[in-house]
Amino acid sequence: xxxEILSIGTEILLGHIxxxxxxxxxxxxxxxxxxVFFISQVGDNQGRxxxxxxRAWDRAEVIITTGGxxxxxxxxxxxxxxxxxxxxxxxxxxxxxxxxxxxxRRVGHFPPSNIKQAWIIPSAxxxxxxxxxxxGWYVQRDGHIIISMPGVPREMKKMxxxxxxxxxxxxxxxTLVTHILRVAGLGESPVEERLGELIHSTNPTVAxxxxxxxxxxxxxxxxxxxxxxxxxxxxxxEQARRxxxxxxxxxxxxxxxxxxxxxxxxxxxxxxxxxxCTGGLLASYITDQPGSSDYMRGGIISxxxxxxxxxxxxxxxxxxxGVISDATALAMARAVRDKLGAHVGLGxxxxxxxxxxxxxxxxxxxxxxxxxxxxxxxxxxxRGERIEIKHRSALAALDLLRLHLLGEV
Amino acid sequence: xxxEILSIGTEILLGHIxxxxxxxxxxxxxxxxxxVFFISQVGDNQGRxxxxxxRAWDRAEVIITTGGxxxxxxxxxxxxxxxxxxxxxxxxxxxxxxxxxxxxRRVGHFPPSNIKQAWIIPSAxxxxxxxxxxxGWYVQRDGHIIISMPGVPREMKKMxxxxxxxxxxxxxxxTLVTHILRVAGLGESPVEERLGELIHSTNPTVAxxxxxxxxxxxxxxxxxxxxxxxxxxxxxxEQARRxxxxxxxxxxxxxxxxxxxxxxxxxxxxxxxxxxCTGGLLASYITDQPGSSDYMRGGIISxxxxxxxxxxxxxxxxxxxGVISDATALAMARAVRDKLGAHVGLGxxxxxxxxxxxxxxxxxxxxxxxxxxxxxxxxxxxRGERIEIKHRSALAALDLLRLHLLGEV
Numbered sequence: 001x002x003x004e005i006l007s008i009g010t011e012i013l014l015g016h017i018x019x020x021x022x023x024x025x026x027x028x029x030x031x032x033x034x035x036v037f038f039i040s041q042v043g044d045n046q047g048r049x050x051x052x053x054x055r056a057w058d059r060a061e062v063i064i065t066t067g068g069x070x071x072x073x074x075x076x077x078x079x080x081x082x083x084x085x086x087x088x089x090x091x092x093x094x095x096x097x098x099x100x101x102x103x104x105r106r107v108g109h110f111p112p113s114n115i116k117q118a119w120i121i122p123s124a125x126x127x128x129x130x131x132x133x134x135x136g137w138y139v140q141r142d143g144h145i146i147i148s149m150p151g152v153p154r155e156m157k158k159m160x161x162x163x164x165x166x167x168x169x170x171x172x173x174x175t176l177v178t179h180i181l182r183v184a185g186l187g188e189s190p191v192e193e194r195l196g197e198l199i200h201s202t203n204p205t206v207a208x209x210x211x212x213x214x215x216x217x218x219x220x221x222x223x224x225x226x227x228x229x230x231x232x233x234x235x236x237x238e239q240a241r242r243x244x245x246x247x248x249x250x251x252x253x254x255x256x257x258x259x260x261x262x263x264x265x266x267x268x269x270x271x272x273x274x275x276x277c278t279g280g281l282l283a284s285y286i287t288d289q290p291g292s293s294d295y296m297r298g299g300i301i302s303x304x305x306x307x308x309x310x311x312x313x314x315x316x317x318x319x320x321x322g323v324i325s326d327a328t329a330l331a332m333a334r335a336v337r338d339k340l341g342a343h344v345g346l347g348x349x350x351x352x353x354x355x356x357x358x359x360x361x362x363x364x365x366x367x368x369x370x371x372x373x374x375x376x377x378x379x380x381x382x383r384g385e386r387i388e389i390k391h392r393s394a395l396a397a398l399d400l401l402r403l404h405l406l407g408e409v
Numbered sequence: 410x411x412x413e414i415l416s417i418g419t420e421i422l423l424g425h426i427x428x429x430x431x432x433x434x435x436x437x438x439x440x441x442x443x444x445v446f447f448i449s450q451v452g453d454n455q456g457r458x459x460x461x462x463x464r465a466w467d468r469a470e471v472i473i474t475t476g477g478x479x480x481x482x483x484x485x486x487x488x489x490x491x492x493x494x495x496x497x498x499x500x501x502x503x504x505x506x507x508x509x510x511x512x513x514r515r516v517g518h519f520p521p522s523n524i525k526q527a528w529i530i531p532s533a534x535x536x537x538x539x540x541x542x543x544x545g546w547y548v549q550r551d552g553h554i555i556i557s558m559p560g561v562p563r564e565m566k567k568m569x570x571x572x573x574x575x576x577x578x579x580x581x582x583x584t585l586v587t588h589i590l591r592v593a594g595l596g597e598s599p600v601e602e603r604l605g606e607l608i609h610s611t612n613p614t615v616a617x618x619x620x621x622x623x624x625x626x627x628x629x630x631x632x633x634x635x636x637x638x639x640x641x642x643x644x645x646x647e648q649a650r651r652x653x654x655x656x657x658x659x660x661x662x663x664x665x666x667x668x669x670x671x672x673x674x675x676x677x678x679x680x681x682x683x684x685x686c687t688g689g690l691l692a693s694y695i696t697d698q699p700g701s702s703d704y705m706r707g708g709i710i711s712x713x714x715x716x717x718x719x720x721x722x723x724x725x726x727x728x729x730x731g732v733i734s735d736a737t738a739l740a741m742a743r744a745v746r747d748k749l750g751a752h753v754g755l756g757x758x759x760x761x762x763x764x765x766x767x768x769x770x771x772x773x774x775x776x777x778x779x780x781x782x783x784x785x786x787x788x789x790x791x792r793g794e795r796i797e798i799k800h801r802s803a804l805a806a807l808d809l810l811r812l813h814l815l816g817e818v
Contacts, residue, residue, distance in 0.1 A: 010616065011616075011618050011627075012432070012435070012448070013435055013439075013445045013446065013447075013448060014435060014436065014439045014445070014629075015431075015432040015433065015434070015435030015436025015437070015438075015439060015445075016432075016436070016618065016627070017432065017618075018427065018429055018432040019428070019431070019432070020427055022424075022428075022450070023421070023424040023425075023426065023427045023428070024424065025424070026421070026422055026423060026424030027423065027424025027425070028424070029424075030423050030424065036422045036423070037422065037451070037452060037454070037457060038422075038449065038450070038451055038457070038461070039421070039422060039449065039450035039451075040447065040448065040449050040450075041431070041447070041448035041449075042446070042447055042448075043446060045446070048446055048447070052447070070597065071598055072597075072598070072601055072608075072617070073608070073609075074608075074616065102792070105790065105792060106790065106791075106792045107596065107599070111598045111599070111602060113598065113601075113602075114598065130794075131793050131794055131797060152619065154797075273689075273710070275689075278693070279692055279693050279695070279696025279697075279701075279705075280682075280684075280689030280690065280691070280692030280693035280695075280696065280708060280710070281689065281690075281693040281696075282689070283688055283689030283710045283712075284687070284688050284689035284690040284693050284799070286688070286689075287688025287689065287690075287710075287712065287761075287799070288688075288795065288796055288799070290762070290763050290795055292688075292712070293712055293713070296688075296712045296713075297712060297713045297716055298709065298710045298711050298712040298713055298716040299689060299709070299710040299712075300707065300708070300709055300710070301682070301689070301692045301696075301707040301708040301709070301710070302707050303692075303696065303701070303702055303705045303706060303707040303708075304702070304705075304706045304707055304749075307706055307707040307749055310749075340713075340716055340719075352696075353699070354699050386697065386699055387697055390693070390696070390697070
């Protein structure tokens, strides 16, 4: 069964943004057994969107569109679908009431232009958007499915995973079962090297994906039933877990901060951070986790060196070892643990760039954990720009904390 | 004059790679005044590539392809162009000799499959590839131009900039000039409402784009020369700036943290943050800015309430007004300013969710700035999930700081 992807937005055609929705969707469509032969990008022009939809309708059974669902006159996806199907939109009064309530809460008034976001046609169902204002459409007619979602990647992905993908599963006939192992502390190439011949297997398939917070190993088996697919998958997953060892920190949608949350809760330990080069990002990742106030006392961002010493880092450690050192990272972790009354302290210090510091190169970062179990520090030598170095340092600190809480380091 | 972009490669359709060539080319094409109405991605299949080329030929004068120029059977771009034009390839003996020499130097032998990389047809000129083995084609026939380049971005970009782009300049006879105004504190719909009729103007065009950190207003004018385009653009930009007022915080690639950095540097003021609901994200955004150690003293993340009071927030303010209040946000800003010895203090407190707190709803956030110029606090009523609320609260705090430093609040 064939699927076609259509990304809508003049900003894509002007090269102002890169279409990351299409590769995301292409990847998922192939996983549910749909073949993608064409992807198109087209601007905010009703005639051209309708022309592209019509061609997709002729050569695929499933059409996925993103973009063009906003409230403005530029947003023409709904209009183009109406043109393609020859259907006339009406306003869904129930959804309109919800939309109005939403706008009143957020901005105190309801712009009349937004009424079209409550449009509906006979062949379509509204897909609610829990994190934005543009709802999607799920259209079924004449053996075809059109799924229209917003262009904002965050909103699209949530709608896709929670509402669109579940409806598509089973459409293709075969059952695909996918397990994802999440891997920390190894890059994509080393993960592939460890997996070796597994990468070339066909059913299940094994593939690696570099995500922003981890490397995902995705193992997918296809069979007539879920049970058969699981049976094909099990021995391969076991082998992958064996070669990746402690680097596997979770499955599916697991995050390092979520895994660390569970480990801290098991011990009823409280956490505190002192950050220099990560500048608050480590604490921000920790507090991204719902319920983190259960175990997160807080943190100190000691950007200026004298803030470090004022907050309890001994002057002599800084003088003897330098700010960019394991010793200072450990002293920071100890200081914040005492200062904020936590069981566990985390420290980060390093050179995020663009300039070197204390003669240490950009990307030299030291992270440390201090807990009732003991102390551990690590030096990282990272590459990339400032924001990337902050990000990778914060992830490495979370992973060091995970391994420490597991008794591995 | 119209241009169309075609990216060729099955790995794009499987979602294994993101097509970054198309946005790069789209951006350059619009800059030389060519209109891009369609972009397509198609797999390594001669029939489908030829079909897509034929359609592009019908609706554009310039066609740019990337990918499918390698030596393998999968690489079918040349074959598809031959099919489209009805021309038969011959081997360019001069280029073949160069290619053979290149291979002998690099790998010691010449794989016979690579002979097709020396193919030529009557309408084409070879575009040499100085950093790879796959040459490109520059095809001219019947008022159309086809430029075929390798898919490897590094090779494509070099070939594009050095060989293709110089040939295209002047082809369209027009120059496009774009100015971008970056807008904070207003959503996309209110920005459009303020712009009113400007949105419908055709030259210059005015369009809004919701980015993660701001709304962009993009004003583009097309004319024979850069000067004429600038002259068309100026009055429209002036009008847009007038209706958007202080919400315009910068141009082009400006960021709120960059604008705030300049304002703080002008006054030689030092900054410190005390964050509750944003959990370190505000300080992280501030320290994303290179050189932020010039003005950023550091911050405190007072996630637990008793950390707030231990760090200088008066107990009676918390008791009287509650943690989620303007009064506590102001007290946090004052406390961290004193504690870390800064000129300016920023405070954030609120309910990031998923649970309400003190009977206050998820999304109620209070932000405050305290400086030698005075004090200001604002209540936000945000919607969305935890991570979105953190993000929008941190941006709002940066914008409040900007307006305060400008003397607006």
